[in-house]
Amino acid sequence: MTDLVATARSLFAPGKGILAADESVHTATERLAAHNITTSAEMRRQYRDLFIGTIGIEQYLSGVILFSETLLEKGNDKKLFSASLTKRGIMTGVKVDLGTEPFPASQHELITQGLLDLPERIAKYKKQGAVFTKWRTVFCIDGGTLPSAQAIHENAKRLASYAKDSQTAGLVPILESEVLFKGKHSRTRARTVIEETLQTLFSVLDEHAVDRASIILKTSMALSGDANEKKDLPEEVAEDTLAALLKSVPRQIAGIVFLSGGQTPDQATDNLSAICQLSKKDGGTTPWPISFSFARALQEEALSSWKGKEENISVARAAFLARLAKVSAVLI
Numbered sequence: 001m002t003d004l005v006a007t008a009r010s011l012f013a014p015g016k017g018i019l020a021a022d023e024s025v026h027t028a029t030e031r032l033a034a035h036n037i038t039t040s041a042e043m044r045r046q047y048r049d050l051f052i053g054t055i056g057i058e059q060y061l062s063g064v065i066l067f068s069e070t071l072l073e074k075g076n077d078k079k080l081f082s083a084s085l086t087k088r089g090i091m092t093g094v095k096v097d098l099g100t101e102p103f104p105a106s107q108h109e110l111i112t113q114g115l116l117d118l119p120e121r122i123a124k125y126k127k128q129g130a131v132f133t134k135w136r137t138v139f140c141i142d143g144g145t146l147p148s149a150q151a152i153h154e155n156a157k158r159l160a161s162y163a164k165d166s167q168t169a170g171l172v173p174i175l176e177s178e179v180l181f182k183g184k185h186s187r188t189r190a191r192t193v194i195e196e197t198l199q200t201l202f203s204v205l206d207e208h209a210v211d212r213a214s215i216i217l218k219t220s221m222a223l224s225g226d227a228n229e230k231k232d233l234p235e236e237v238a239e240d241t242l243a244a245l246l247k248s249v250p251r252q253i254a255g256i257v258f259l260s261g262g263q264t265p266d267q268a269t270d271n272l273s274a275i276c277q278l279s280k281k282d283g284g285t286t287p288w289p290i291s292f293s294f295a296r297a298l299q300e301e302a303l304s305s306w307k308g309k310e311e312n313i314s315v316a317r318a319a320f321l322a323r324l325a326k327v328s329a330v331l332i
């Protein structure tokens, strides 16, 4: 087994998952504004410290994905965030894409950017303590027409190029393919789009000779859109999500982590629980380990308690730990 494969597999330690704390400046500003917190670089540092500085997270987390800015910062304990994670046995990852831009061939769709100086940036992040990376592509469902085949293919090519660069540098790549929850679409339509996007992705990854064994897939669950009146049962979500993944994802990859995508913390936890239960039915139906890489579903309750105030830190951290314990429990 190569070092890269060993690192990828250790991110799936029993009962552990990954905290996505890699909000870009724009997204962090939005998340904090939703709780009436005004953003500044210092406020973003405190926001990161709220989660990374929580004592006991190592019981539930194998890794944390950081935004590049955070890699250079220190927590309230005056230690670099990455060093404080490493000391607790938690691996540091970094978001390496530079966000999305309109796709020239189909202006209503988004394409992820950041390939130009990627090898240099990855080498720098490695020196700063990162052992894994993440690149996010995003697809919006619009009726039966979007996402278009061109957008799916272009995003897959960029994910493949990124994955190759990350593996060459010796960092495990997490390939995030997000099918947005936003919209009126049915769960069946979401399932079909997950299948289409992942089937294209894995065929393009093979064309680029990306080593399957050291990649991690970060995916959405198959859900009815948030503007659809239909409320999915966790068992329905589990059935469609696993059916799509079993049809589209090769057995050799290191594992699959789920994003929460704007679901409430309870909804994301219940749906992940149903997915894990179904995956273990009859002695195990899935060839890859499954875990979580949530951002919002892990952070929301803590942010509501914190409100950017020092006196609320301990209550907010207790809420974060309580949610981590619930999500971790469904994996076992």
Ligand code: 5MM
Pocket: 020, 021, 022, 023, 024, 025, 026, 027, 028, 095, 099, 136, 176, 178, 259, 260, 261, 262, 293, 294, 295, 296, 297
């Ligand atoms: C934490 O947010 C990540 C970065 O997003 P931006 O590029 O918009 O700043 C994002 O990739 C995140 O890792 C995933 O969307 C999962 O987060 P959720 O909230 O869906 O679990």
